[in-house]
Amino acid sequence: MTREEKALIIDELSQKFSNTPYFYITSAAGMSVGEVNVLRGLCFDKGIEYRVVKNTLIKKALETLDTDYTPFDAEVLKGFSGVMFHPESGKVPAQLIKEFKKTTGSDKLKFKGASVDSSVFVGESQLEVLTTLKSKQELIGDVIGLLQSPAKNVISALSSGGNKLAGILKTLSEKED
Structure with missing residues (x-):
């Protein structure tokens, strides 16, 4: 060569x-x-x-x-x-x-x-x-998933909590009658 x-x-x-x-x-x-x-x-x-x-x-x-x-x-x-x-x-x-x-x-x-x-x-x-x-795309996906998880939990808790609160209020209003 x-x-x-x-x-x-x-x-x-x-x-x-x-x-x-x-x-x-x-x-x-x-x-x-x-x-x-x-x-x-x-x-x-x-x-x-x-x-x-x-x-x-x-x-x-x-x-x-x-x-x-x-x-x-x-x-x-x-x-x-x-x-x-x-x-x-x-x-x-x-x-x-x-x-x-x-x-x-x-x-x-x-x-x-x-x-x-x-x-x-x-x-x-x-x-x-x-x-x-892990590849860069996999790590980015993991980070996005971690960032979305708390927001989803808060929204879920608020929406389910709202239903529970409405049910409790309805029950309380029916008892007073």
């Missing part, structure tokens, strides 16, 4: 990393061709772009960004690396990795690290956290 080709790949990766807020770095070392094909099929079905890239090129592309990715240097950018990009959700690639391990019964696909909205996650132990991560 020539320097010009490497520079093009680094530039392309830099743009991809800066434009995609959710990316995962994995290792598929030791996987058979069939397992890799299953992985690529799952990625395609879930809208995930999967690319195998040299660690040095990934590192140089990450250095061009504003976020500090130095935690990736020690553990993540070693050995065989593949990058998963998802444009909309930080948990879809994590769910895909777990699904792949479950369906194939293989632990050959390893989670090495991820960047989710500029937060860095390193190590296989972080995979469970990432699978339960």
Whole structure:
């Protein structure tokens, strides 16, 4: 690979990393061709772009960004690396990795690290956290639901209380007769 080709790949990766807020770095070392094909099929079905890239090129592309990715240097950018990009959700690639391990019964696909909205996650132990991560839309929906809940309770109490009060007044007025 020539320097010009490497520079093009680094530039392309830099743009991809800066434009995609959710990316995962994995290792598929030791996987058979069939397992890799299953992985690529799952990625395609879930809208995930999967690319195998040299660690040095990934590192140089990450250095061009504003976020500090130095935690990736020690553990993540070693050995065989593949990058998963998802444009909309930080948990879809994590769910895909777990699904792949479950369906194939293989632990050959390893989670090495991820960047989710500029937060860095390193190590296989972080995979469970990432699978339960809520998207921005889900969090906004939760907040709106929480904000609406007290108002609904007040309106409900007032409307039901009004009916009870009217019933009590009617009963009291009938007793006086």
